[in-house]
Amino acid sequence: MSDIGHLWWQHGVVYQIYPRSFQDTTGNGIGDLRGVTGRLSYLADVLGVDAIWLSPFFRSPMADFGYDVADYVDVDPIFGTLDDFDALVVEAHRLGLKVVIDWVPNHSSDRHDWFLESSSSRDNPKRDWYIWRPPGADGALPNNWVSLFGGPAWTFHEPTGEYYLHSFLSQQPDLNWRNPEVVDAMHDTVRFWMDRGVDGFRLDVIHMILKDPQLRDNPPSTSQPGWFAVEYDAFEHVHDKAHPDIHEQFRRLRSLVDDHDPSVERMLVGEIEPLPWAEWVEFYGAEGDGLHLPFNFRLIESSWDAGSIKGVVDELEAALPSFAWPNYVLGNHDQTRLASRVGDQQARAAAMLLLTLRGTPTLYYGDEIGMHQADIPPDRQQDPFGRRVPGEGRDGCRTPMQWDATPGAGFSTADASALWLPLAEDFAKRNVATQLDDPGSLLSLYRNLLRLRRAEPALNRGSYRPLDGPDGVFLFERLHETTELTVALNLGSVPVSVDLTGTVLANTNGDHRGKELDGTTELLPGEGFVVRVR
Numbered sequence: 193m194s195d196i197g198h199l200w201w202q203h204g205v206v207y208q209i210y211p212r213s214f215q216d217t218t219g220n221g222i223g224d225l226r227g228v229t230g231r232l233s234y235l236a237d238v239l240g241v242d243a244i245w246l247s248p249f250f251r252s253p254m255a256d257f258g259y260d261v262a263d264y265v266d267v268d269p270i271f272g273t274l275d276d277f278d279a280l281v282v283e284a285h286r287l288g289l290k291v292v293i294d295w296v297p298n299h300s301s302d303r304h305d306w307f308l309e310s311s312s313s314r315d316n317p318k319r320d321w322y323i324w325r326p327p328g329a330d331g332a333l334p335n336n337w338v339s340l341f342g343g344p345a346w347t348f349h350e351p352t353g354e355y356y357l358h359s360f361l362s363q364q365p366d367l368n369w370r371n372p373e374v375v376d377a378m379h380d381t382v383r384f385w386m387d388r389g390v391d392g393f394r395l396d397v398i399h400m401i402l403k404d405p406q407l408r409d410n411p412p413s414t415s416q417p418g419w420f421a422v423e424y425d426a427f428e429h430v431h432d433k434a435h436p437d438i439h440e441q442f443r444r445l446r447s448l449v450d451d452h453d454p455s456v457e458r459m460l461v462g463e464i465e466p467l468p469w470a471e472w473v474e475f476y477g478a479e480g481d482g483l484h485l486p487f488n489f490r491l492i493e494s495s496w497d498a499g500s501i502k503g504v505v506d507e508l509e510a511a512l513p514s515f516a517w518p519n520y521v522l523g524n525h526d527q528t529r530l531a532s533r534v535g536d537q538q539a540r541a542a543a544m545l546l547l548t549l550r551g552t553p554t555l556y557y558g559d560e561i562g563m564h565q566a567d568i569p570p571d572r573q574q575d576p577f578g579r580r581v582p583g584e585g586r587d588g589c590r591t592p593m594q595w596d597a598t599p600g601a602g603f604s605t606a607d608a609s610a611l612w613l614p615l616a617e618d619f620a621k622r623n624v625a626t627q628l629d630d631p632g633s634l635l636s637l638y639r640n641l642l643r644l645r646r647a648e649p650a651l652n653r654g655s656y657r658p659l660d661g662p663d664g665v666f667l668f669e670r671l672h673e674t675t676e677l678t679v680a681l682n683l684g685s686v687p688v689s690v691d692l693t694g695t696v697l698a699n700t701n702g703d704h705r706g707k708e709l710d711g712t713t714e715l716l717p718g719e720g721f722v723v724r725v726r
């Protein structure tokens with residue numbers, strides 16, 4: 193495709209907002225949609241991203257903080273109203289920001305009307321909207337599947353005498369995507385939000401919606417890399433997710449969003465756990481008729497060194513069919529904070545990496561100021577996964593956004609003890625206000641890089657060519673028409689000399705923009721340069 197890279201979701205940068213933690217306008221210690229709206233100018237004009245992705249704000253009992261949806265087409269009162277959402281979309285569009293929302297198709301809440309009906313009796317018309325199975329001999333579980341959050345994936349429902357399937361919490365029953373009525377009902381929810389102006393959907397665990405129709409046992413694991421609970425990693429997940437007929441569902445979803453209003457370019461980005469590349473690229477569809485983007489989490493999984501990171505990028509580039517557009521993620525609401533994973537120094541190189549690679553970057557709120565993984569005292573822990581599997585909690589990466597040094601960090605006027613999660617300890621030093629006017633701050637680096645990425649077609653749509661760099665340095669080129677840029681990143685722990693010639697367009701340590709480099713340049717650990725060669 194000659195024009196690849198020209199669409200907003202290809203050349204743009206997506207910023208993930210966890211609404212509970214972005215901005216509270218009611219003083220209850222929980223962020224809300226009006227809060228997001230009030231901060232959109234920061235995202236559009238100060239930071240300079242192109243799209244926001246909002247984690248779930250739908251009606252929910254919040255067993256998994258909104259990933260348990262009790263009404264797909266309404267806003268939870270904690271977050272506001274549908275009118276608030278409409279106002280958010282209007283303001284985002286006025287500022288030139290696209291709006292992507294989460295969509296949670298694999299499971300609903302057990303409080304959703306559909307499940308209440310389904311569980312009311314074995315012959316309820318919606319019984320088959322979820323996955324029910326009778327117990328085996330002596331009450332045995334229907335199969336050996338386990339929940340990603342630990343424990344069996346089946347819960348026995350006393351009143352109707354059958355088990356129901358839940359790939360996550362028992363409060364998150366899996367919808368039966370083999371029932372056409374479920375497919376229609378879920379498609380209607382997509383239409384609902386498209387009609388309200390939404391530009392795209394982030395599809396929660398989309399690889400899980402179709403399982404083996406016979407629900408066969410999973411074989412024991414040999415070496416599956418871990419993503420969630422330990423018990424989950426004890427099996428090869430060949431039957432409880434990604435059954436081959438899943439791709440037909442993606443094609444249908446794709447036509448749904450492409451055909452709804454062809455004058456609007458919408459995007460589907462799917463959350464898919466890391467798979468071998470050959471399987472992963474299938475999610476784009478054989479003809480590019482599947483998901484626009486399957487999230488690529490490989491940089492998160494990779495060890496942080498030049499060889500491994502280059503390996504991820506080169507493997508991805510080699511695996512992609514010509515129609516498929518790459519993407520990269522360095523953090524989200526399920527992962528340890530980037531700055532805590534790689535360290536403060538390398539977080540600067542990470543910013544440059546994310547914003548100079550070929551492919552759509554998704555930036556997690558707060559990573560632009562280097563927010564750290566917070567230590568959450570046991571009595572303040574919220575994440576159900578962390579409560580079930582100690583040490584696995586995700587609260588530490590979900591703490592309130594650090595806007596300024598006021599007692600509520602500019603996030604909320606509530607008392608510290610009333611914030612839904614405590615602030616990270618360093619919020620008074622590490623926040624947007626202190627970094628905004630500091631040219632050496634991480635925020636300033638992100639702003640420079642975002643401006644540069646937007647201005648340089650070589651960065652936002654050009655091709656990628658790896659170069660041979662010295663040990664510890666990831667060296668590559670970005671090319672577009674006659675432009676040639678070199679990116680050099682020291683991802684190691686010792687200084688390294690690199691041969692760099694050209695004009696500095698961005699650099700991580702200090703500000704050398706405009707300086708001419710002519711040969712040997714020493715890069716400190718975590719240091720990086722973008723240089724215009726021609």
Ligand code: NOJ
Nearest residue numbers: 256259360396397525526
């Ligand atoms: C993946 C989401 O990212 C995670 O936060 C959630 O707990 C599970 N899906 C279940 O919906």
